[in-house]
Amino acid sequence: MRYRIVALAALLAATGCSDAGPAWRHLEAAPEARTEVAGALLSGGRVAVVGGLTADGAPSPRVDVYDTRRRRWTRLPDLPEPLHHAMAVGRQGRLYVVGGYRARDGEPSDRAWVLFDRRWRPLPPMPRPRAAGGAALVRNRVYVVGGVGPGGLARRSLHLDLRTLRWTAFDGVTPPREHLGVTAAGGRVYAIGGRTAGLGTNVAVAEAYDPVRRAWTRLPDAPTARGGGAAAAVARTVVALGGERPSGTIAAIDAFDPSARRWRSLPPSPRPRHGAAAVGVGRTVYQALGGPGPGLTASPTLMALRVARR
Incomplete structure (x- = not known):
């Protein structure tokens, strides 16, 4: 009987029926190492990685796309x-990019762009x-949450209606914070973690x-306080990953x-x-590029984890 139980446990682990497996997979490295990138899901299961900083600290204008099928x-x-710390979403084959730090003066940008037919157009x-x-997409709106503005931490959120092309301000996250993970699942926008000041002020909020009730709901705190992390929606699950603290980058995945x-x-x-991009495709979360150490470090690494249902 004991042998059968051990054998069954081994089989479950091998087939991915527990959180112990399957493990992260290393995939094809990106053409350029960057950190502080934005990520978005495009049609056909493609993962877009937008802008960022190169290893020498130069803002990048690159947009690379990984085809998860090919x-x-x-x-x-x-x-x-060139932009870094921008925000991005994809919708119906189009890539929307908003904000970020400008290369010419290092200040936050108010610009918004959409890419379709291989041409960038201003919004x-x-x-x-x-x-x-x-940033996250719910129905026909691009939601922009948290971050930094000219006066410090942004205390209001914004959404862009893609039908009317009008921006509207609404309540911000509490506490105000930047370098947080934002994603959408089940018609709601999720904001996970972030930091309230510099490195070492991470929160688990x-x-x-x-959008229907026009209200935020506080959820149970995440197990890990993380700043500089990301969030993605996979298999009806919100996954929070990445981030940094003074002692190093954060390996825990919640x-x-x-x-x-x-x-x-x-x-x-x-x-x-x-500073990595996190994008959910089906039941798999992809983590692309980012810094392997605190501060300005850059990597071309692409990894994926299939998330088991519970």
């Missing part, structure tokens, strides 16, 4: 200007500049915004089940990074 990278037209600027926040309002742990990353 397992190869291609390059899209460069951004109209109405945001009411106020914004960088180091997060988790919130969800309901997953939130919105229906059960409960957190669980996923296999830790063997190559933890901050």
Whole structure:
């Protein structure tokens, strides 16, 4: 009997029926090492990685796309200007990029762009500049949450209606914070972690915004306080990953089940990074590029983890 139990446990682990497996997979490295990038899901299961900083600290205009089916990278037209700490979402084959720090003066940008037919087109600027926040798409709106503006931490959130092309301000996250993870799942916007000042002020706060009720709901705190991390929605689960603290980058991966309002742990990353893109494709979360050490470090690493259902 004991032999059968051990054998069954080994089989479950091998087939990915527990959080112990399957492990992270190392995939094809990106063409250029960068950190503080934005990520977005494009049609056909493609992962877009936008802008960022190179290893020598130069802002990059590159937009690289990883095809998860063909397992190869291609390059899209460069951004109209180099940006880092920007925010991005994809919708119906189009790539939307908003805000970020400008290369020419290092200040937050209020510009917004959309790429389609291999051409960048300007959108109405945001009411106020914004960088180091997060973006998510719910129905026909691009939600911009958290981040930094000209006067410090942004205390209001914004959304752009893609039908009317009008920006609207609404309540911000509490506490105000930047370098947070933002994603959308089940018609809600999730904001996970972030930091309230410099490195070492990470928080574990988790919130969800309901566009119908126009209200934020406080969720149970995440198991890990992280700043410089990211969030992605996979398999009806919100996954928080990456980030940095003074002692190093964060390997722990936290997953939130919105229906059960409960957190669980996923296999830790063997190559933890901050400032990386995180994108969910089906039941798999992809983590692309980012810094392997605190501060200005850059990597071309691409990894993926299949998230088991609970």
